[in-house]
Amino acid sequence: xxxxxxxxxxxxxxxxxxxxxxxxxxxxxxxxxxxxxxxxxxxxxxxxxxxxxxxxxxxxxxxxxxxxxxxxxxxxxxxxxxxxxxxxxxxxxxxxxxxxxxxxxxxxx
Amino acid sequence: xxxxxxxxxxxxxxxxxxxxxxxxxxxxxxxxxxxxxxxxxxxxxxxxxxxxxxxxxxxxxxxxxxxxxxxxxxxxxxxxxxxxxxxxxxxxxxxxxxxxxxxxxxxxxxxx
Numbered sequence: 001x002x003x004x005x006x007x008x009x010x011x012x013x014x015x016x017x018x019x020x021x022x023x024x025x026x027x028x029x030x031x032x033x034x035x036x037x038x039x040x041x042x043x044x045x046x047x048x049x050x051x052x053x054x055x056x057x058x059x060x061x062x063x064x065x066x067x068x069x070x071x072x073x074x075x076x077x078x079x080x081x082x083x084x085x086x087x088x089x090x091x092x093x094x095x096x097x098x099x100x101x102x103x104x105x106x107x108x109x
Numbered sequence: 110x111x112x113x114x115x116x117x118x119x120x121x122x123x124x125x126x127x128x129x130x131x132x133x134x135x136x137x138x139x140x141x142x143x144x145x146x147x148x149x150x151x152x153x154x155x156x157x158x159x160x161x162x163x164x165x166x167x168x169x170x171x172x173x174x175x176x177x178x179x180x181x182x183x184x185x186x187x188x189x190x191x192x193x194x195x196x197x198x199x200x201x202x203x204x205x206x207x208x209x210x211x212x213x214x215x216x217x218x219x220x221x
Contacts (some may be wrong), residue, residue, distance in 0.1 A: 031208060032207070033210075041215070042199055042201075042212030042214045042215055043199070047212070048208055088152070090210075093209065096167065099144070099151050101149065102151055
């Protein structure tokens with residue numbers, strides 16, 4: 001069974017707009033990570049937020065974590081066509097991670 | 110080249126045949142993982158390994174066998190392939206200190 005569930009399943013926006021995707025999970029975690037997957041490729045690690053953190057930034061990425069609601073959000077600001085990809089959250093209990101089903105983001109030029 | 114490599118990139122096999130997917134990493138990462146990716150299911154963990162000679166089952170291990178005699182290699186074997194094992198298989202590794210996974214490029218396996 002999936003631990004993380006991303007929402008929405010698909011998102012289409014114009015270049016320059018912000019993209020927000022959400023992840024909900026079921027059990028306690030040590031950390032939560034976000035990954036990007038371009039079509040036909042492996043996943044690439046984007047950012048990690050620990051369970052005692054509420055917000056983290058990396059370039060145009062902002063991740064928030066609300067452990068009381070068991071949810072996280074990934075915000076991509078000023079999106080670009082190159083951001084078109086699928087985005088997955090992964091929740092970690094110990095050293096193995098459980099991935100959600102992903103959000104497919106399409107950024108239109 | 111440094112990194113994590115999977116081979117083959119594409120594989121077509123017949124039902125009932127044994128097939129082995131290879132994964133090799135050059136960083137001496139302790140942890141290695143095999144996932145399968147299917148539409149509607151996301152990535153599901155098949156097997157993982159915390160070190161050489163230490164492996165454990167993940168979420169969907171049935172029909173698969175792994176071994177890890179050397180730290181850098183983590184092959185996945187389908188003992189008798191079934192059509193339900195048609196999928197894209199990803200290998201990943203992680204060091205002791207860095208919590209992020211590094212993924213290989215995947216193997217697209219079709220069982221006919």
